[in-house]
Amino acid sequence: MSEGSRKVLTVSSGELQQQKQFEQKVSSVISARYEGKPKACVITYGCQQNVADSEKIKGMLDEIGYDFTEDRLEAKLIIFNTCAIREHAESRVFGNVGALKSYKRENPDVVIALCGCMMQQQHIADKIKASYPFVDLVFGTHVVHRLPELLYKALTRKKRVFEIPNMDGVIAEGVPVKRDSDAKAWLPIMYGCNNFCSYCIVPYVRGRERSRRCEDVVAEFKELVSQGYKEITLLGQNVNSYGKDLEPRVSFSELLRMLNDLDGDFRIRFMTSHPKDCTKELLETMASCDKVAQHLHLPFQSGSNRVLKAMNRHYTREQYLELINYARKLMGDELSITSDIIVGFPGETYDEFKETLSLVEEVKATSLFTFIFSARKGTPAYDMDDPVSAEEKSKWFKELTDLQEQISAQQMKLHKGKTYKCYVYGKGKLGDNYIAARNDGNLIIEFEGDESLIGTFQNIKVVEPLTFVLRGEIVKE
Numbered sequence: 001m002s003e004g005s006r007k008v009l010t011v012s013s014g015e016l017q018q019q020k021q022f023e024q025k026v027s028s029v030i031s032a033r034y035e036g037k038p039k040a041c042v043i044t045y046g047c048q049q050n051v052a053d054s055e056k057i058k059g060m061l062d063e064i065g066y067d068f069t070e071d072r073l074e075a076k077l078i079i080f081n082t083c084a085i086r087e088h089a090e091s092r093v094f095g096n097v098g099a100l101k102s103y104k105r106e107n108p109d110v111v112i113a114l115c116g117c118m119m120q121q122q123h124i125a126d127k128i129k130a131s132y133p134f135v136d137l138v139f140g141t142h143v144v145h146r147l148p149e150l151l152y153k154a155l156t157r158k159k160r161v162f163e164i165p166n167m168d169g170v171i172a173e174g175v176p177v178k179r180d181s182d183a184k185a186w187l188p189i190m191y192g193c194n195n196f197c198s199y200c201i202v203p204y205v206r207g208r209e210r211s212r213r214c215e216d217v218v219a220e221f222k223e224l225v226s227q228g229y230k231e232i233t234l235l236g237q238n239v240n241s242y243g244k245d246l247e248p249r250v251s252f253s254e255l256l257r258m259l260n261d262l263d264g265d266f267r268i269r270f271m272t273s274h275p276k277d278c279t280k281e282l283l284e285t286m287a288s289c290d291k292v293a294q295h296l297h298l299p300f301q302s303g304s305n306r307v308l309k310a311m312n313r314h315y316t317r318e319q320y321l322e323l324i325n326y327a328r329k330l331m332g333d334e335l336s337i338t339s340d341i342i343v344g345f346p347g348e349t350y351d352e353f354k355e356t357l358s359l360v361e362e363v364k365a366t367s368l369f370t371f372i373f374s375a376r377k378g379t380p381a382y383d384m385d386d387p388v389s390a391e392e393k394s395k396w397f398k399e400l401t402d403l404q405e406q407i408s409a410q411q412m413k414l415h416k417g418k419t420y421k422c423y424v425y426g427k428g429k430l431g432d433n434y435i436a437a438r439n440d441g442n443l444i445i446e447f448e449g450d451e452s453l454i455g456t457f458q459n460i461k462v463v464e465p466l467t468f469v470l471r472g473e474i475v476k477e
Helices: 013-033 048-064 087-098 101-106 122-131 141-156 202-206 214-226 252-260 280-288 305-310 317-334 350-363 390-413
Strands: 039-044 077-082 111-116 137-139 161-163 184-188 231-235 267-271 295-297 336-343 367-372 419-427 434-438 444-448 457-465 470-474
Touching: 013 048, 013 141, 039 048, 048 077, 048 111, 048 141, 048 184, 048 231, 077 087, 087 111, 111 141, 122 137, 137 141, 141 161, 184 214, 214 231, 214 252, 252 267, 252 280, 280 317, 317 336, 317 350, 336 350, 336 390, 350 390, 367 390, 390 457, 444 457
Parallel strands: 039 077, 077 111, 111 137, 137 161, 184 231, 231 267, 295 336, 336 367, 444 470
Antiparallel strands: 419 434, 419 457, 434 444, 457 470
């Protein structure tokens, strides 16, 4: 069977109904055990996909009968939804979980759970089992929809619960969602990744690519619009690959056009795109669809072709620039480019790093997400020779961030005096009476205004460009 036609396992309605029954069972247990509604604390690390998973976790807990708190020391259920992309994220998880040891000893009825990408790695699960005996429940990325069942086991059995199936992954429709924001929404359209970049753990912890049915995506999108959401971000580890496993096939560009044609006043964003799958058709779709934001997050990771090949990225510097130039030809100055860069990939030389600097100067991205290479056990890069010291990599990293800061400041100056239709999404940081908005190109513009404007589109004029944010003023019609 070809990769594109691989059968995707969809969770049956019967299985989901079984989870509803477990919700009722858990509800009965906590009603008998606690006075009033117990509180749950869900702590999320990592990407937007993890945030979307946590919103499902909260949706199920809400149906069970939990209230929510951000203070883990007043919670009866603490869930860490973890990230495995970098070592720093893993260290934070271990540190924060370890800090709960005395709290668990003083409150033995508290349930401590770990889930997410870290837990899908067997060596991490083994470490939790051996070194953190006060953790009650551990489950992987492929069984989030089974939380009611797993929680019931953790509450009623005296032994710890570990559920980490080794599989390609599933799609579970109809899981309740409790969203973190009333202003913007995350909408996963696919899960997993087939790219196997040599530094990346995602395909091993998230499984192979699997797309949600087009009709299910459209139905959820319509529901979000009816609920008043005006900024909706489509999520996937590689959204450009959407639909390759569907029969009949529906391309990501076709999906964007379907959503763009729906009635309503809203803006569509998406992430993350992979350059090898970014087609001219996608860029043309962005340019022609009035509700699709003209912001392209397209990670290039390195400016060196040799390093890109070692990373298993399947494109060259020249091919990347061809995409950027075509996108700018179609969308002009209104297009905002952002990207990811890894500094100090194993074997990278300073001359190769300078190729990255030169690419940064050519692309002139609005902003960059920059990282020093972090070795992930289980990936090919983990075993590669890495002779450059951490100190040297840190010097390179500063050189990169200094350059990008200059470019960002130059890019920001181009917007002075311009007026943009912006979506107001929350409180600002420039002052107590500032609120923050985002324009089509993903630029943040803060202006003095009333919080009642949050959740609306407003015309904002840029009056002062700062390095990473713009200060503006509302334009009265």
